[in-house]
Amino acid sequence: MTVLYATLLIILCLILVVIIIPQIIRSLAGQPPFVRTHKRAVSGIVEALRLKPNDVLYDLGCGNGRVLKAAIKGNPGVKGVGIEYNWFPVALAKLNVHNLPIQIRHESFFDCDLSDAKHIYCYLLPSTLEKLEPHLRASCKPGTRIVTCDFHFPTLIPIQEIVLSTAKKGPGKKLFVYLL
Numbered sequence: 631m632t633v634l635y636a637t638l639l640i641i642l643c644l645i646l647v648v649i650i651i652p653q654i655i656r657s658l659a660g661q662p663p664f665v666r667t668h669k670r671a672v673s674g675i676v677e678a679l680r681l682k683p684n685d686v687l688y689d690l691g692c693g694n695g696r697v698l699k700a701a702i703k704g705n706p707g708v709k710g711v712g713i714e715y716n717w718f719p720v721a722l723a724k725l726n727v728h729n730l731p732i733q734i735r736h737e738s739f740f741d742c743d744l745s746d747a748k749h750i751y752c753y754l755l756p757s758t759l760e761k762l763e764p765h766l767r768a769s770c771k772p773g774t775r776i777v778t779c780d781f782h783f784p785t786l787i788p789i790q791e792i793v794l795s796t797a798k799k800g801p802g803k804k805l806f807v808y809l810l
């Protein structure tokens with residue numbers, strides 16, 4: 631019994647040190663924590679992206695790949711790229727999108743070339759969207775369609791704002807659609 635309790639305690643401590651404490655530090659530093667897009671918002675997001683065969687969809691800060699998985703499963707011929715700098719969601723995403731045409735890249739989206747992106751999804755805090763905006767303007771091709779959930783870019787003007795009927799309150803309520 632003592633060995634069992636000791637093992638459980640060690641596992642709990644490992645989870646705390648490896649997963650939870652880094653999340654708290656990131657949040658305190660103003661960096662977006664790993665929070666998944668709410669399930670009820672996903673179908674609305676996929677619809678708003680308007681994907682077509684041969685398009686490439688990026689999720690910047692893809693978390694566990696939930697949105698990419700739904701988008702690619704529902705749109706044969708579309709390729710997905712998930713960019714994520716936090717190893718834990720990277721590992722989850724790789725498991726989650728296994729066998730689908732989705733590449734999960736362990737890197738920061740500030741360092742990645744987005745010139746092949748036709749569509750971009752991001753669920754990020756306003757402070758991060760503010761830093762991301764100049765990178766998108768510099769790196770994306772004109773015509774790139776961008777969808778954000780709940781938060782919007784500071785100066786880019788959305789072509790459409792969608793209030794999701796599937797989400798009456800809480801997160802995952804509103805989408806902002808942009809065309810570069």
Ligand SMILES: C[S@@+](CC[C@H](N)C(=O)[O-])C[C@H]1O[C@@H](n2cnc3c(N)ncnc32)[C@H](O)[C@@H]1O
Pocket residue numbers: 661662663664665666667689690691692693694695696697713714715716719737738739740752753754758
């Ligand atoms: C709010 S979560 C959204 C997860 C996923 N896109 C979804 O909608 O379910 C934001 C994610 O962005 C990641 N992230 C934040 N800054 C990043 C950066 N500079 N480069 C790559 N990933 C980043 C975080 O680790 C976190 O997993």
